[in-house]
Amino acid sequence: MKETAIARRYAKAFVEKFPEPGPLEAMGRDFAAFSSVFEGEKTLKMVMLNPAVPPEAKLAILNNIMEKMDLADASRKALVHVLKKKRMDIIRFIAAEFERISFEVLGKVRARVTSAVELTAEEAGALQKSLSEFSGKEAVMEIKVDPSLIGGVVARIGSVVYDGSVANQLKSLRVRLN
Amino acid sequence: MKNRYAALLAGATLFFAKAAWASGGLAMATEWSWARDGGRIFNSLVVVGAVVYIISRFAGPALKKRSKDIRDEIRELNEAREMAERNVADYQKKLEEIKAEHGRAMAEAKTEAEQIRQRILEQAEKAAQAVLSRASDQIDMETEQARQRLQKETTLLAIATAEELLKKNIGPADHKALLEEYISNMEKNN
Numbered sequence: 001m002k003e004t005a006i007a008r009r010y011a012k013a014f015v016e017k018f019p020e021p022g023p024l025e026a027m028g029r030d031f032a033a034f035s036s037v038f039e040g041e042k043t044l045k046m047v048m049l050n051p052a053v054p055p056e057a058k059l060a061i062l063n064n065i066m067e068k069m070d071l072a073d074a075s076r077k078a079l080v081h082v083l084k085k086k087r088m089d090i091i092r093f094i095a096a097e098f099e100r101i102s103f104e105v106l107g108k109v110r111a112r113v114t115s116a117v118e119l120t121a122e123e124a125g126a127l128q129k130s131l132s133e134f135s136g137k138e139a140v141m142e143i144k145v146d147p148s149l150i151g152g153v154v155a156r157i158g159s160v161v162y163d164g165s166v167a168n169q170l171k172s173l174r175v176r177l178n
Numbered sequence: 179m180k181n182r183y184a185a186l187l188a189g190a191t192l193f194f195a196k197a198a199w200a201s202g203g204l205a206m207a208t209e210w211s212w213a214r215d216g217g218r219i220f221n222s223l224v225v226v227g228a229v230v231y232i233i234s235r236f237a238g239p240a241l242k243k244r245s246k247d248i249r250d251e252i253r254e255l256n257e258a259r260e261m262a263e264r265n266v267a268d269y270q271k272k273l274e275e276i277k278a279e280h281g282r283a284m285a286e287a288k289t290e291a292e293q294i295r296q297r298i299l300e301q302a303e304k305a306a307q308a309v310l311s312r313a314s315d316q317i318d319m320e321t322e323q324a325r326q327r328l329q330k331e332t333t334l335l336a337i338a339t340a341e342e343l344l345k346k347n348i349g350p351a352d353h354k355a356l357l358e359e360y361i362s363n364m365e366k367n368n
Contacts, residue, residue, distance in 0.1 A: 150341065151344065152353075164363065177330075
């Protein structure tokens, strides 16, 4: 909760500093990608959060990663700022809050979609269009495949879940008949 | 007064006996003689007077006292008798009352015993009814629970079977149809 509040301040400051749609979209993608790498690589995380490692060494590591990931300039400046403020421990919160705030600015909404099978581009496009119309904002889909759904899809936008899976229908049937 | 009369009567008896004796018997008294018979009468009167005097002087008070004591005793005995009769009557009355009370108590005890018996019987009957009712309810409840359990198990089994069948048989066309239905429902709800 405390991390979210702090992350919100950082995210808001970055959005205000780079308010144009181009940098905002790039930063959103970069933050999400960097956060995924940072949280996934335990060694990297341990080194970057270790107070015994000199700040210069941490900055060198960060620059190296950002170079390899080909991040946008705005993203690089923002991540360096976070490192200097010794707030790399909450980078995933900053990424999440940045996406939320930047999406509000850009009129977008994150739609987390889970499907029983891989969707074709045509199906994904139709679903994206439908979710955008439903939410009144441009839906940015994040698609996962989960065969346990048996069939159908589940979409989550914010705190709202639209469950059209066969597994959920069977579950509802179990509850209703019990 | 009675004592005096008795003394006079005794004196008269002695006088006539003395006179008879002094005369030498009735058969022998053929001729009255003032000197002889008058002296004899005088002597007799003197004796009689002495006897009367002695009796009235000494025996009278004793006899009076004895008479009074006897009357007192008779009166006391009468009083005692009357008291005893009253006591007997009281005891008789009390006995009757006790008998009546005993009768009433017995009757009440019988009535109460009968009421208690009835009450115990009613309570026992109620308890038996309650036990029967509870047993019946328990049987109904367990029957219903068993029915529900069976229904639930059957339902879960049916759903599990349906799930397995769906997993095996659902194909790309079904997935496409499900997605289209999902999008269609979303558009309807929009």
